[in-house]
Amino acid sequence: MSTHRIGYFVGSLSSTSINRVLSKALIKLAPDGLEFTEIPIRDLPLYSQDYDADFPAPARALKQAIDASDGILFVSPEYNRSIPGALKNAIDWGSRPWGTNSFARKPTGIIGASPGGIGTAVMQSSMRSVLSFLDAPQLNAPEAYITFNSEDFGDDGEVGNESTAEFLRHYMSEYEAFVQRVLSVNAPGHIGDEHPDSRH
Numbered sequence: 797m798s799t800h801r802i803g804y805f806v807g808s809l810s811s812t813s814i815n816r817v818l819s820k821a822l823i824k825l826a827p828d829g830l831e832f833t834e835i836p837i838r839d840l841p842l843y844s845q846d847y848d849a850d851f852p853a854p855a856r857a858l859k860q861a862i863d864a865s866d867g868i869l870f871v872s873p874e875y876n877r878s879i880p881g882a883l884k885n886a887i888d889w890g891s892r893p894w895g896t897n898s899f900a901r902k903p904t905g906i907i908g909a910s911p912g913g914i915g916t917a918v919m920q921s922s923m924r925s926v927l928s929f930l931d932a933p934q935l936n937a938p939e940a941y942i943t944f945n946s947e948d949f950g951d952d953g954e955v956g957n958e959s960t961a962e963f964l965r966h967y968m969s970e971y972e973a974f975v976q977r978v979l980s981v982n983a984p985g986h987i988g989d990e991h992p993d994s995r996h
């Protein structure tokens with residue numbers, strides 16, 4: 797397999813984010829063929845259509861980073877049974893201006909950690925709805941709802957629990973295969989290549 801550039805979002809702005817720890821673990825356990833670059837969301841203003849004529853620098857950088865990525869990985873907490881506002885705001889920026897949805901056809905993965913038992917399942921369900929609307933193919937299986945136990949994870953992403961490490965390794969391996977599959981279907985000359993962004 798060739799090397800793929802993966803842009804990843806951490807959906808938390810917390811300095812002690814367990815999802816940031818999870819993102820470090822995923823990068824450590826990922827196959828060698830994936831190269832990771834974080835797509836920062838912290839400095840984005842709240843999106844308004846008023847910006848469409850002239851996006852501010854952090855939003856231009858966000859869209860360029862998505863465009864430069866072969867695949868996107870979302871590593872996010874669940875806030876009040878949904879997507880954290882900072883992450884949803886970033887997705888809204890990436891989807892606009894109209895006709896320049898940066899997520900279209902990008903292979904995506906969604907994973908998240910919570911101290912609670914359902915491990916961000918409801919947030920992920922909301923994300924799937926958003927990403928479907930944005931025409932972003934998603935890794936459907938395996939699902940990855942991580943109940944975060946601080947004893948299993950070091951701050952730099954070392955995973956002490958071997959069965960958790962094996963699950964995360966498997967997830968990233970499946971994610972790599974999925975990105976490869978989507979890119980091969982998206983390759984120039986494939987049937988459907990002329991498909992316009994036809995929503996009205």
Ligand code: FNR
Binds near residue numbers: 810813874915
């Ligand atoms: C939470 N938390 C939470 N957890 C969960 O499993 N489901 C939920 O709906 C929520 N809702 C929620 C709302 C808000 C505003 C906060 C601040 C927290 C708890 C959350 O999982 C926990 O704080 C994690 O540590 C957040 O992830 P990061 O920021 O540490 O990556």
